[in-house]
Structure formats: structure tokens, C-alpha cells
Amino acid sequence: MSVTYRITHCQHSLHHTTPHLGCICFSSSSAHGLSDEQREFQKVAFDFAANEMAPHMAEWDEKEMFPIETMRKAAQLGFGGIYVQPDVGGSGLSRLDTSVIFEALSTGCVSTTAYISIHNMCAWMIDTFGNTEQREKFCPDLCSMEKFASYCLTEPGSGSDAASLLTTAQLKGDHYILNGSKAFISGGGDTDVYVVMCRTGGKGPKGISCLVVEKETPGLSFGKKEKKVGWNSQPTRAVIFEDCAVPVTNRLGEEGQGFGIAMKGLNGGRINIASCSLGAAHACVQLARDHLLVRKQFGETLSNNQFLQFKLAEMATKLVASRLLVREAATALQESRSDAVSLCSMAKLFVTDECFNICNQALQMHGGYGYLKDYAVQQFVRDIRVHQILEGTNEVMRMIISRNLLTES
Incomplete structure (x- = not known):
């Protein structure tokens, strides 16, 4: 992981539009119990939050901007695939390291950091459950944030009861034909890779599989951009599948392992x-x-x-x-x-x-x-x-x- 930033000063301000809002004094309690290396990650993330995120936090919120270039700068520091393995471009850090980094980044913009956290989760799922070809195809571009990912589980009729999802994937030759829709998808429409839970078998969790759907796939479309109370620096849309043909080679794991x-x-x-x-x-x-x-x-x-x-x-x-x-x-x-x-x-x-x-x-x-x-x-x-x-x-x-x-x- 590239460590190139350092905190050199800190100015407190109450006003949202000042350039140093979010530049939080380095707290001894937040660094307590961390290794020297973890403290270094933390300093890098605090500094990035103060200099690259906090000055734009209000504008991103007001104008509902998805700050792609800022996130790519974060990826240059290793924040695009924090707990993805290094052989496919990840930083190979621990879950504790990850928590420290996300806490620090969120002092600059919660909404943007929360999307980065979802993106990291998707990249980790492909890294962990994908085969060699899948990992090599998807992970490098996700870790560099050349491409962005969305997690697709929730549906209009299944939120907390995720195992009741209705999106179907029928096997036809070497493709699955995907039909259904997902709701409240962070990044939906603006991202490139969709990690989708769908039903390939019977009712319940054992009938669910996981497919990686690429944005340009025919039959993939998106609903209107939702108007939200917060989280406005990341778009939220429905993701819709209408006879969407996804190669079998894009399935993570075996059929029935998706849940x-x-x-x-x-x-x-x-x-x-x-x-x-x-x-x-x-x-x-x-x-x-x-x-x-x-x-x-x-x-x-x-x-x-x-x-x-x-x-x-x-x-x-x-x-x-x-x-x-x-x-x-x-x-x-x-x-x-x-x-x-x-x-x-x-x-x-x-x-x-x-x-x-x-x-x-x-x-x-x-x-x-x-x-x-x-x-x-x-x-x-x-x-x-x-x-x-x-x-x-x-x-x-x-x-x-x-x-x-x-x-x-």
C-alpha cells in the first residue's frame, strides 16, 4: 500500500464551506492499541479526508455528484481493494486495518466513504469466491477503481427477508437468462460491475446463486435516480434485468452458494x-x-x-x-x-x-x-x-x- 500523505497541520472550523472542515485533530484514543503500520494507514486516511474530501463534501451533497476522480485518487493509496489479495492489485490488509481506514476517511465525507466500503466488499467477494480467471478479469480494475462495483441483493419485495428474493436466472446453454429487479442499489447506473444474487433453484436460501453482471450486458437497465435524505454523493437506482444474458463463467462459486x-x-x-x-x-x-x-x-x-x-x-x-x-x-x-x-x-x-x-x-x-x-x-x-x-x-x-x-x- 502506497503511503504518500502526511498530516502537517490541523485547523478547526465550524463552517461547512471552509477548506479545512473535517481536518480532525489526530486523536490519541483513535490510535490507541494500533501498530505503527496501522497508525501510518490512519494518518494517510485522515490526511486524504481533510485535503481531498472535506473541502468538497457539501458540494457533492448539494449537487449529487459521484466523485469518481477523488475515489481514484483514494485507490492510488490502496483504498480500492483494501482487503483484496495483492496478486490481483489489492492491499492485502486486515479487517482491523480496514476499519481504521474507513473511520478516518468518513471524517471527510461519510457518503463517499460508505460507497467505497461497498465497492471494497464487492471486490473482496470476487477475490474470495471467484476462480483464477474471474479474479484476474475483475479485481485489478476494481482495486484501481478504473471500474466501480455495486452489490445487488435487496429487491422491491424483499429487504430484510433477503432469502425470498425473486430475481431468476435460468440456465440456457452457456448463459443464464436473468429476469427481475433490485432496489436501492448504491452506484446503480454509474458503476461497471454488479454482484447480483439471483434464484437458480427452488425457494429459500439454497436456491440462490451469485452472478457478476457487466454494465454493457444487453437486457440490463436502470430506474430513475432516487432523491435521498443523505448519501447524496453516490447515486441510488433500481437495477433491472430483462432477458439479460450472463455467461456461466461469471458465476461466483457453485449454484446454490449465492446466499x-x-x-x-x-x-x-x-x-x-x-x-x-x-x-x-x-x-x-x-x-x-x-x-x-x-x-x-x-x-x-x-x-x-x-x-x-x-x-x-x-x-x-x-x-x-x-x-x-x-x-x-x-x-x-x-x-x-x-x-x-x-x-x-x-x-x-x-x-x-x-x-x-x-x-x-x-x-x-x-x-x-x-x-x-x-x-x-x-x-x-x-x-x-x-x-x-x-x-x-x-x-x-x-x-x-x-x-x-x-x-x-
């Missing part, structure tokens, strides 16, 4: 999205702190108000607790521990809830200013609200955790 592939991808995706929430909360704690130090009411700065002091202390404590849980889950997944699925679900549940609350409290501390789009705190709130829904809703996370507890021998 397992999808779930294994989501375990890492849940850590990734929790890490993006950490970055937003990290930024908002800093923004709230700075606001309390400069905003005066009743003749003194808000930092002298004990109620607000205590609130800030609670926010910082919840941030550190959340970070520790994410890093424990990332380590468990990397080591393939038996408690990995539960810990990934716990991290996603706890961290996305708590970090949203932290950002929301930071907005409250800003008073009326927090509700203005000139101030970054409102965008962090809008961008991470969806983290409690995607990659498995937090209600589903509760189901997974309780099921594992109740079936323990």
Missing part, C-alpha cells in the same frame, strides 16, 4: 458501515467541542455550562466504546472466530445507533446553526441515519444476536 456468499460479504459490510459511523461521530464530537469553545450565551462560552460539559463527555465516551466494539468484531472476523457473526451484528447495531445519537446531539449543541446547511454537522446526521437500515436493519441485527444466544449449547 452464503452474500451473507459472508455482509458480515464485513456491517463492520465497514459501523466504521463509517465512527468517522461521522468522531468529526461531530470535534465540531461540538469547537462550537462550545467559541459560542457565547449569557455572557460566557457554552464550554462553561456543566450540562453541556457532561453531554460532551458522554458523547466522547460512547465514541470510544463504539470504536472498541468495532475493532473487536473486526479482529474476530479476521480470525474466523465462532463469535464473529454475533460480534459483527452487535457492532453494527450498537455503533450505528450510538453514533447517530452522538451526531444528533452535536447538532443540538449547535442550536439553530446546526440546522443550517452552511454547517457540516447536519450533513453528518443526514448521511449516517441510513446506517441503521442498510447492511441488515438494526432490528435484524437483534434477531441474529438473540438467535445465536438462544442456540448456544
Whole structure:
């Protein structure tokens, strides 16, 4: 992984349009327990967030721009295939390394980092479950972000109940004929590679397979670009298949293995999205702190108000607790521990809830200013609200955790 950036200075600002918004002071707590190499990755990601993402965060949101060139710059640092193997262009880093990087990048723009995390998940799925030819065909361009990827599981009628998906793939000769549609697809229409879960067999999870569909495939089309509360730097569209012929050579794994592939991808995706929430909360704690130090009411700065002091202390404590849980889950997944699925679900549940609350409290501390789009705190709130829904809703996370507890021998 190329390490070429360094943090050389840090300026705090409350205002959204200033060039140093998101340049968060290097926090000793966020680096605690990391190796020297991990601290280096973290510095690189913080610096990239401050210099390449934060100055454009508001514009990307307002104009709904998909920042392709910025993401390709991130890929030059190794962030296009962070946990993809090096022989196909990946950085070969661990899940903990990945979490550290995504937390830092999200201080500059949550929406863009969240898309990068989805792209990384897709690249990892092809790297892990693809054969040599598939890995060599797709992974190098994904790791360089010459091409971009989308994950296609959710359908208009199957969200949390993913195993009930209806998109079909019928085998005809050396191609599958794909029919159906996917909903809420990040990058849909603007990306080049679609990792699609489809039904090749009977009902339930054992009838699901995984196909890689390339953008120019006849029969592939897209719905209108959705208007969203947040996540506006990445397009979201329906992905539609109408007699879409996909070569059998683009199937990952065997028929019937698709649901397992999808779930294994989501375990890492849940850590990734929790890490993006950490970055937003990290930024908002800093923004709230700075606001309390400069905003005066009743003749003194808000930092002298004990109620607000205590609130800030609670926010910082919840941030550190959340970070520790994410890093424990990332380590468990990397080591393939038996408690990995539960810990990934716990991290996603706890961290996305708590970090949203932290950002929301930071907005409250800003008073009326927090509700203005000139101030970054409102965008962090809008961008991470969806983290409690995607990659498995937090209600589903509760189901997974309780099921594992109740079936323990």
C-alpha cells in the first residue's frame, strides 16, 4: 500500500464551506492499541479526508455528484481493494486495518466513504469466491477503481427477508437468462460491475446463486435516480434485468452458494458501515467541542455550562466504546472466530445507533446553526441515519444476536 500523505497541520472550523472542515485533530484514543503500520494507514486516511474530501463534501451533497476522480485518487493509496489479495492489485490488509481506514476517511465525507466500503466488499467477494480467471478479469480494475462495483441483493419485495428474493436466472446453454429487479442499489447506473444474487433453484436460501453482471450486458437497465435524505454523493437506482444474458463463467462459486456468499460479504459490510459511523461521530464530537469553545450565551462560552460539559463527555465516551466494539468484531472476523457473526451484528447495531445519537446531539449543541446547511454537522446526521437500515436493519441485527444466544449449547 502506497503511503504518500502526511498530516502537517490541523485547523478547526465550524463552517461547512471552509477548506479545512473535517481536518480532525489526530486523536490519541483513535490510535490507541494500533501498530505503527496501522497508525501510518490512519494518518494517510485522515490526511486524504481533510485535503481531498472535506473541502468538497457539501458540494457533492448539494449537487449529487459521484466523485469518481477523488475515489481514484483514494485507490492510488490502496483504498480500492483494501482487503483484496495483492496478486490481483489489492492491499492485502486486515479487517482491523480496514476499519481504521474507513473511520478516518468518513471524517471527510461519510457518503463517499460508505460507497467505497461497498465497492471494497464487492471486490473482496470476487477475490474470495471467484476462480483464477474471474479474479484476474475483475479485481485489478476494481482495486484501481478504473471500474466501480455495486452489490445487488435487496429487491422491491424483499429487504430484510433477503432469502425470498425473486430475481431468476435460468440456465440456457452457456448463459443464464436473468429476469427481475433490485432496489436501492448504491452506484446503480454509474458503476461497471454488479454482484447480483439471483434464484437458480427452488425457494429459500439454497436456491440462490451469485452472478457478476457487466454494465454493457444487453437486457440490463436502470430506474430513475432516487432523491435521498443523505448519501447524496453516490447515486441510488433500481437495477433491472430483462432477458439479460450472463455467461456461466461469471458465476461466483457453485449454484446454490449465492446466499452464503452474500451473507459472508455482509458480515464485513456491517463492520465497514459501523466504521463509517465512527468517522461521522468522531468529526461531530470535534465540531461540538469547537462550537462550545467559541459560542457565547449569557455572557460566557457554552464550554462553561456543566450540562453541556457532561453531554460532551458522554458523547466522547460512547465514541470510544463504539470504536472498541468495532475493532473487536473486526479482529474476530479476521480470525474466523465462532463469535464473529454475533460480534459483527452487535457492532453494527450498537455503533450505528450510538453514533447517530452522538451526531444528533452535536447538532443540538449547535442550536439553530446546526440546522443550517452552511454547517457540516447536519450533513453528518443526514448521511449516517441510513446506517441503521442498510447492511441488515438494526432490528435484524437483534434477531441474529438473540438467535445465536438462544442456540448456544
